[in-house]
Amino acid sequence: MPSLWRARRRLLLIALGVLGVLQALLAIMVSLSVAAILEGNRALVGLLLATTLGLGVAQWIQKVVAEDLGQHYVHEVRRELVGAALVPGNTASLGVTVTRASNDLTAVRNWVALGIVPMVTGLPLIAIVLVALFIQDLRTGVAVTVPLLMCVAVLPVVARWTLKRARELRKKRGRMAARIADSVMAGELLHATGAIDRELNAVTRDSDRVVIAAVRRSWATGFSRALMAMAASLGTVSIVISGHLEVSEVAGIMMLLGVLATPVAELGRVVEYRQNYKAATRILIPLLQRGSEFKHSQQKLPGLQATEGIPGVYVKGISALPGERIYLHGSADATRKWVTSLSAMEEGTDVIVNGQRLSQLPLKQRRALIGIASAHHHLSRGSVSRLVGLRVPDATVEEIEQALEQVGLNNTGKQRLKNGGHPWSTSQINKLKIASATLRTPPLLVLEGITPENLLNYPGVIISTVQENPSETWRQVNI
Template sequence: MSSPYQTRPAATPIPGLWRSDRPRLLAALVAVGFGRAAVALGTAYLIGFAFSSMLGSVAETRIVTLVAVGLAMLAAAGAVFTALERVLAEKLGQSYVQAVRMTLFGQITRTPAREAGKRSVGASALRFTGDLSAVRQWVSLGISRLAVAVPLLAVCLAALVFVSPLIALGVGVVLLAGALVSLWQTRALRQATRAARRRRAQLAAHVTEHVAHPGVMQAFGQERSERSAVRRRGQRLRRAMIDRARAIGLIRATAEATVAVATGGVVVLAVTAGQGVGPAAAAVTIVGYLVAPVRDLARVGEYRTAATVALEKVREVLTRPRRPEPPADAPDLPDGPGVVDVHGISVNGLFGPLNARIEAGEVVALVGPNGAGKSTLLQIIAALGEADAGVVRLDGAALTDASAKSVRRAIGVVAADVPLLRGTVTDNVRYGDPEATDDEIAAVMARCGLDEVVQSLPQGSLTRVGERGARLSSGQRQRVALARALLTRPRLLLLDEADANLDPAAGRIIDRVIADYTGTVLLVTHRPERAAHADLIWELADGALTTRRLSYAPPPPLHLSA
């Protein structure tokens, strides 16, 4: 049968540079390049004029004054152009990186939770720090400098042709040779950069995982072993970074040698061609203005190489599977009591096709052995996971055809893959509905027994919560998660092992919430006593789903894993 899940979204493209205000910024940088070229030519002319006018005679005060004033004005104009270049370059870099950052984050927000869980936290964080920093440097220090340096070099070389074609030819040959050598050296730099980036990601992933869970090391006495592992990874990163620095040093040395040979060549060619002192001084001045662009161009390859490696990793993220989203004009879910229809749902290699129905207001316990796919099925019903075929309907409407906002308000989820976030207790509860009033927050907290919890916390409901609910007990975390899920008054409540590792008091809170809840409840549980209070049992095993309605008599033994 056809299914909305069978159409996978295409890979998200990396934003183009020629979008938004970036073409205007690039045009402004090119204009700055021409402006700096004008400053270079004006300075060269004044210096050549000064040498020609004052040679062999006593310098006239008027000439000296005019030359000095002219040079000062040109120096001021050059300073303005330099400052303007830096601001425009940073604007260009930040504009592009913001576009890439939002595209990257948008992709991550659409990645199924279980797919995201397969990725290293340290490596993922590196995308938003090191990788985007490399991209910003390429745009603001690479492309921007190219936009300025190319017109500056072109105008200066044209001016050298006017002064002396022989000098222009010599300087052009030297610059071309330097560029070719630098281009050849870029290959080694690319390999070194890729190796350094890989070593940095490995170290970041290892350290992030172990810093977040020091108790694992301590419980098994692996502190010394892990320190040795970090030391080894750090040494590998050190060697990789030194190799990269060596490759960068060779490219920069080539640039310095190119500038030195070009400057010396101008002097030699000027003497050989019998140029006057004035033209020779002008030619040397022009070459002097080429020093900075040549050095900048030498680093362009460095920035481009780092950005190329970084964008490879960004593309890996943008090609990950994504949850299909309804069109922007998708209708809201119709109002209803919470009837759930699972029709033909299957996940290749795991289960299906599955067919089942939950009537409004029923409590259903989903049981089965570990690895059977219970959490996967729950995520598909929550419209957070992706099936290979089939459709889930809530009150007759397919979840994949309804607006995302209405689906999220209709379904509340408590699961390990939907943990708490950094912030206060109140922040985490309000995350379920940012528009909720303080009274609504207080009511749902009382409903979940959270009001008793916050009284014992140092700063009450303003107590800071760490990543994944750190600094709270398991029972406290579940109460916060339950309050967050109930804040929108959903018609369907999905609980994925919400009763796992809870003390009796926290377990009673969950029982009370389920008993008082007027909507439909589907819970994954491994506890027979909790499943016994359900209206219906769904047992998922060996890829098939069987259902059994409970009576008031004691239930028969269930296939519940330990």
């Protein structure tokens, strides 16, 4: 996981620590002011009101800074998580990926904003208040501290219990999310086979397991919260039972304990957020590491200079010169695997374009030499111009418009698509993919499941799994 102590987050953490100390000092001033006013010093009423208002403002600012810290951290993790999901070879279900990007990141955000923040601000506050209680009266300090330490000693046991229940719930929830995503995507098949009711029953069973797991987790999380709430109450009860303080002193101490009760009670929630975070990171950390390793490997690849006088391509045993057309003949599974290994540039995939070995090129240089359009590739959402320019991010508006015109999609650049290309037809979507793959005319063009339309005069090598242009000479290669 990314370091929390980084960049702007350092300032936010320091600000939270200062707010915690400030609240402790204001609480002590409130306590002393109440005791003095009850003894007859009415001149301190203004100070009491001001310090009380200061406490409220400090807590308000603390919530804002805590949310800023949590969102800033999750923003970084979310980017890395989505990047890891886009790494070639990722086989995670769509539902699982969405769950990780929502529930798991919510657990991360809660730990940062509602777990770490209460410790950064609460622990200094608790420590300062306890020291103040001991200074005022030794017996008062002992009466408050002993019940607090007794309850804190139980937290490690409760934490292990909470972690077990949190991992169980996360597993059930991920399975349910995967089931729902797969069911929605298979909606047409389920309707055609009359299996909608059976699928709904399966979703209901998974949902029931989530409900049961959530209730079981609540026994652990509820106990930790109740335990720390009881710790704060026991301190107050101990002082009342001891009966060694005057009425004015009791009022001041009660005000101090009222301020202390909030951070003490929040320690119970900290346990819950910490264990949910640990359960989430057991899944997130391997994914983030995989994405980081892939990104690192792409950045460290050495670039090769183009070798003059060696035009043409060599692709997994297929040699071709510019202008040649290769028909890739084979089963649907075989051609799909062939194109997938090429687009992912898997280890052992030997591709040389104009004298440059693609496996040794950085991604930016590689995508300038090869364009791939596949009927199986799912479009992301966005404007048509954005989708066409994904392979060449620095393409100009004129270049994108020209690529669209060549495939017959004139004046469509500003139109926005979603849900895999809605509202366009399959034919229009395939044309868009060809426009993207042919942008800046890469020397090698690979088409899978897409008819090579409007490519009669394409100057580069075309490898296609569809052969429907009789005016050209195609060389068949069996795989």
